[in-house]
Amino acid sequence: MRLLNTLIVTTALGALVSTAAVAATTVTIATVNNGDMVRMQALSEEFTKQNPDIELDWVVLEENVLRQRVTQDIATKGGQFDVMTIGTYEVPIWAKQGWLVSLNDLPESYDVDDLLPAIRGGLTVDGELYAAPFYGESSMVMYRKDLMEKAGLEMPDAPSWDFIREAAVAMTDKENEQYGICLRGKAGWGENMAFLTATANSFGARWFDEDWKPQFDTEQWANALNFYLDLMNEAGPPGASSNGFNENLALFQQGKCGMWIDATVAASFVTNPDDSTVADQVGFALAPDNGLGKRGNWLWAWSLAIPAGTDSEDAAKKFVEWATSKAYTEMVAEKEGWANVPPGTRTSLYENAEYAKVPFAKMTLDSINAADPTNPTVDPVPYTGVQFVAIPEFQGLATAVGQQFSSALAGQITAEEALDRAQNLAEREMTRAGYIK
Incomplete structure (x- = not known):
């Protein structure tokens, strides 16, 4: 009987440990209701398959509302969001306030040097990258x-x-x-x-x-x-x-x-x-x-940034890396065609022979390069x-x-x-x- 009780207790404790081990970290993402972000949300089940210990909670808002909500949240340290979709305007101002997490420690495979100089420059302060561009535009x-x-x-x-x-x-x-x-x-x-x-x-x-x-x-x-x-x-x-x-x-x-x-x-x-x-x-x-x-x-990049003080920084970085990676671009191309990949962020995209066939690819790059902030x-x-x-x-x-x-x-x-x-x-x-x- 004592052996049976021991087995029951041990099994119960093991179940608790197992449950704790797989308890998911929730990453709350604030983004704009533009088509590319809506697509990102739909494709994000690929991320959660690769990262079963991370759950994604989406807050998708009209542009003016998004700007108001994320600005208020980060300025008051509200902590509602772990990933924010922000633009080239906010990044340098917020970074200088100490409101954003540096992304300089993204893995080498991310290939930060592949980011278009005009886009990367707008997201960098004192040599530190503070947001990863999801798409760039003129x-x-x-x-x-x-x-x-x-x-x-x-x-x-x-x-x-x-x-x-x-x-x-x-x-x-x-x-x-x-x-x-x-x-x-x-x-x-x-x-x-x-x-x-x-x-x-x-x-x-x-x-x-x-x-x-x-x-x-x-x-x-x-x-x-x-x-x-x-x-x-x-x-x-x-x-x-x-x-x-x-x-x-x-x-x-x-x-x-x-x-x-x-x-x-x-x-x-x-x-x-x-x-x-x-x-x-x-x-x-x-x-x-x-x-x-x-x-x-104009010149703009909708980018993913992580507010300082988030309780889910590591998980948030994993998502930001995934959503703005070369691999994400290739996944969109495979599922929905090259014309639908997020444009304007990486040199390698515009060197890709398949993407060069997209009728607006060259005009997009020429427009980005024509803007001088x-x-x-x-x-x-x-x-x-x-x-x-x-x-x-x-x-x-x-x-x-x-x-x-x-x-x-x-x-x-x-x-x-x-x-x-x-x-x-x-x-x-x-x-x-x-x-x-």
């Missing part, structure tokens, strides 16, 4: 070749804004819900202000002069904003002030946009016949310019960043400015009123923050 023109031909026009590889306006008007047939151009209008520093800041650069505008004085009261900003508003009123869809990346993507896929100037990453979605009714008619060109030496394109404007500026200004105050300020420009697009205020309000907002914030006296 912006470019996506257009309907059939509608361009019908209009009697031919898209140049490097168009001007004047040509874009001419083509947009020529392709517009509002009675049949055919709009010459779709552009971001939804308010947000990473929504309409990403597009408008990059566009303004090509008009010779800038956020601040070398003394950090706001520049919304200049002729250059007036020219840029009025051009945008006139273009959208002439050739854009109704309700454009509510349209961001995902809304315009849907419109283009439905065949309602003659042109769309937005993130290069959208190319795989507008050329996928399973999702796009115009997949076989899409062409690509560089973002437009005004002959001033700057194109209206250290010299983003025609006239000198004290900041880095193409579609953003790399200071902590920009996020809140640009969202407030974006609300004014979105109101102007909706016809609620004039362009002059929007710029006047933007100037006042910027002067107040920059004085409060100590940039100007």
Whole structure:
């Protein structure tokens, strides 16, 4: 009887030890509801098969909401997330605050030197990599070749804004819900202000002069904003002030946009016949310019970062390594084709003969290489960043400015009123923050 009791106790203890040994570590991932991230979530069962001791908990959010949630969480040390999807704007600012875990100890097999220099540079602070790029992007023109031909026009590889306006008007047939151009209008520093800041650069505008004085009261900003508003009123869809990346993507896929100037990453979605009714008619060109030496394109990477203080750092690093690896790219290519792999992060991808056959591959790389965050404007500026200004105050300020420009697009205020309000907002914030006296 004593032997039996001993066996029962031993067996019970063994079961407890065994259960403890396989108890899973939960990694909570905050990400944006863009197509590539949705695909990552769907494919993540491959990761959990390889790592049965790690469970993944997904929080997938609309872009503006994601930015707000992760910023609040990391600034207050809320600890809700173990992996955050953040961008080129946040990484250097948060790293300098000590809010992110260094990724310099990723294994040699990760091949960090394979990351595109332009993308890696934006995620590195004092020689330390603080986020791993999931995909990199610039912006470019996506257009309907059939509608361009019908209009009697031919898209140049490097168009001007004047040509874009001419083509947009020529392709517009509002009675049949055919709009010459779709552009971001939804308010947000990473929504309409990403597009408008990059566009303004090509008009010779800038956020601040070398003394950090706001520049919304200049002729250059007036020219840029009025051009945008006139273009959208002439050739854009109704309700454009509510349209961001995902809304315009849907419109283009439905065949309602003659042109769309937005993130290069959208190319795989507008050329996928399973999702796009115009997949076989899409062409690509560089973002437009005004002959001033700057194109209206941006530089960005949606990246995976680990907040300092997470209780699941090792497990989080395993996931980040997996999701941004060469092996992940190859898995996506095998399952869904080379056109659907996350673009813009690795040199080896653009050296791959199979990927070179993808119709937008070269234009994406050319667009990324055309953006210069250290010299983003025609006239000198004290900041880095193409579609953003790399200071902590920009996020809140640009969202407030974006609300004014979105109101102007909706016809609620004039362009002059929007710029006047933007100037006042910027002067107040920059004085409060100590940039100007």
